[in-house]
Amino acid sequence: MEIYLLDEAKKILKGFKFAKFRELKNLKDAKDFFDESSSLVLKVLSKQAIHKTEFGFVKVCKKQEEIEEKWFEIISNIQKANIKNYKIIGQEFVDGIELIVGIKRDETFGHLILFGLGGIFVEIIKDYSLRICPITKKDAKEMINEIKAKKILFGYRGKKANLKFIEKFLVKISKLPLKLNVKELDINPLIINEKEGKIVDARIIL
């Protein structure tokens, strides 16, 4: 069993749109990233720390002046976690609604696809729909309509999701098991706004 984090998942999921990111070697790299992307989320990728938030490994920098402080918080949290193999990345901030898209290999049914509202509370809220892979556009529409939180996607408090994008995304990702025997795929979040969606965090187990 091998686990692949965001950077490796991006190579496996060719043809899917990811939020822009790259490895940062030092504070200057972080500041340069902010300057060219107008936003910066610092993250630590390590197979010894899968759920980054729990380790203080996700820091959003809204202003140039706070990058230094956040950078050293990240460094300090790496030391606290006592991990040896890691990579610090800078990622663009993506505005929108957080979704979760998952695939799981099931003994009885084969590969299942899961869709729901994403973020760090999904495991508590448990609002999702499931289908057997691969799915059609009609299935994708149904999956969106089955979740309780669907109204948030249709437009709520100024935020709205590109539903066509979600449908296409679900159909396309549901075909992945046809060419790759995934044990588990966890995209959380896929951040969607009125225009488009971008994968912000992904983990694959093969």
Ligand code: ADP
């Ligand atoms: P993990 O799930 O490993 O804790 P994530 O990369 O999913 O780490 O980040 C945790 C949360 O931080 C996300 O669910 C999201 O709310 C926020 N976040 C992370 N990266 C971004 C980003 N690039 N743009 C907007 N929000 C982000």
Ligand code: MG
């Ligand atoms: Mg995540």
